[in-house]
């Protein structure tokens with residue numbers, strides 16, 4: 001187990017999304033991270049039955065067991081489920097890990113429909129943005145986090161800047177929900193970069209999880225001292241290419 005990398009995410013028994021997908025991606029990159037489960041779901045590609053969060057005490061115990069004596073430099077947080085579990089996670093990371101680079105994939109809803117967060121999880125994220133290095137919302141998530149409608153590129157940029165004003169260091173907007181070519185955008189206080197890709201037909205759940213895992217894996221392998229905008233841009237380009245080939249393989253295209 002590589003204690004330098006930590007994944008926190010929900011469990012999807014079909015393996016399409018969540019921690020099984022995250023670990024699969026990490027192993028493909030040759031990495032073997034520590035991992036903790038925040039929530040259990042019951043679902044497959046078509047149907048989502050139910051989910052429940054693990055208790056904060058159980059999450060804390062998992063974190064103490066994998067982080068004891070270790071330093072987590074690279075952290076990916078996927079589905080968390082509740083405000084209490086987000087606090088538990090961020091507090092443990094702060095206690096155990098110096099200089100953690102924390103990527104938060106703000107999972108709010110499954111592509112098959114139901115909400116994957118209880119209570120005021122959106123507000124919990126908003127209040128903790130200053131502890132997050134990079135956030136990777138899709139457009140519906142960006143709308144809810146910034147509290148404004150996002151129908152075009154200008155609105156997407158101003159919403160990302162709203163999150164940056166609240167403390168997050170950088171935002172990757174996943175453009176898959178806008179019509180036209182699939183354009184992702186990396187935005188920091190000083191820079192903006194676009195990443196173009198042609199749109200492949202169909203949807204597969206778990207591509208958001210795979211993208212953020214590939215992004216943190218790519219950063220961990222590059223292992224920069226201080227993460228620059230260019231480091232993040234290289235990792236986004238790498239993750240986008242990874243997800244494209246995964247999507248093609250899974251959808252038989």
Ligand code: PLP
Nearest residue numbers: 010018079110205206207208209
């Ligand atoms: N994490 C878990 C455990 C999930 O069940 C889901 C979706 O169902 C997600 C994350 C989000 O998946 P996606 O990558 O499709 O956004």
